[in-house]
Amino acid sequence: MEPTRTLMLGLLGCLLLVPRLRGECWGQEAAACAWGWVPFEEGCYGFFPRELSWRRAEAFCQRFGAGTHLASVHGAEEHQAIAAMLASSRPGQGSQDGDGDGDSGVWIGLHRPLRSHRWQWSDGSEVDYGSWHQQPGPRRRVCAALQDTADFLTWNSDACAHRKPFVCKASA
Template identity: 70%
Template sequence: MGATRTLRLGLLGCLLLLPGLRGQEPAACARGWAALERGCYGVFRRELSWRRAEAFCQRFGAGTHLASVHSAEELRAIAGLLAARPGEDSEEEEEEEDDWDDGIWIGLHRPLGSRRWQWSDSSEVDYGYWHRQPERRRRACAALRDSADFMTWYSEACAERKPFVCKSSA
């Protein structure tokens, strides 16, 4: 196990313990999902359009959508989950890592006919970290940029197929 991977796994462990350190119990999450302060997060390699990814997330129950991000801390935690993806040392997984190069869907979108961005879970858009000002498109969706260690967002056509992050608040 390389030093980088060990560091990432240690960081991930700290992030998972953060709610407990603040006097909160981490949420009981489904198998394979990670408990962070704002809920449970599942990362999916399957490449889907934004709309299909949102529908996929909703199948996990009420309160589950593509991930909304409300703070720099939450963005860092999600980026940590993506950076600590399992199997990154194996050759078989290296081919799949190329999938991340096209970004990762999150729940932010600008619906057709709207000038405003909104989260798929209807929560308030109170935080943003755009790589550059989003392009003007009739309908657009936001993704995390792999080239920026998933710490910035960019606007993309919603029909593009990408891996995605689901978030459950339940």
Template identity: 35%
Template sequence: MDRGSETMGPVAYFSLCLLGCLIFNPSLAGAQDVSCPRGWLPFQGYCYGYFTQEKTWMEAEAECQHHGPEAHLVSIHSAGENNMMSYYIKRYHKKNSPVWIGLWDLEQGKRDDEVGQSPTSASASSGA
């Protein structure tokens, strides 16, 4: 293997791991009976969308923003939201590959925008 191939290895692996985008869009939230776009999942007054295009974290976050100024990769804040996301991902994401989500910094009370600079591994559990 030449030096060029060794250099491309991690880059190729990183881009292949970035499948899926789960969007949380508070601007689509409203009353109890929220009306979400077709194919989106309503949950507790918010809309969640799942997309399978291969993207980096930054590209996935930018894609989410195309759906509304306050749309972001989802940050999970409760056990109920975690269970719903786990079910939703298992139902629609048939591949055994990662899905991007956003992360929330509890100490600073804001999105952790430095997340996505490198891959993070975690497993989701439905609690069942």
């Protein structure tokens, strides 16, 4: 059923994000993205409802090729486009995949490594935008997730070992 959901996500993404796309959904911009991924500016975004730890989700994204990581977010427009894509797929309505931790949200590529006071994107890009609801103290290794309770428009930090659905971003 996952291929069908991916197709539906791609089609919904085309309908919801057309005003923000630089080209037509079925035109040259869309051709640069893999089937079922949603184009936006210079990247392609894929939502995966499978719940994984942050580290495993990052490894899953990297399997799609060089330049593919958990999504980095560099501005309000990009953030809103990702939130619209996620809202159309309703990831917060699914099961918790049996691990029982009850966490909500969707992993993105932002994390703070152990013994570091600085946040980093998994793709190595500059941290130049944020939409925090809550950040933790400096002693823990934590990762960032888009909060489904806030329509994916705010970020929350959580233990990287928790399992969540995730968004990958590929360079177009």
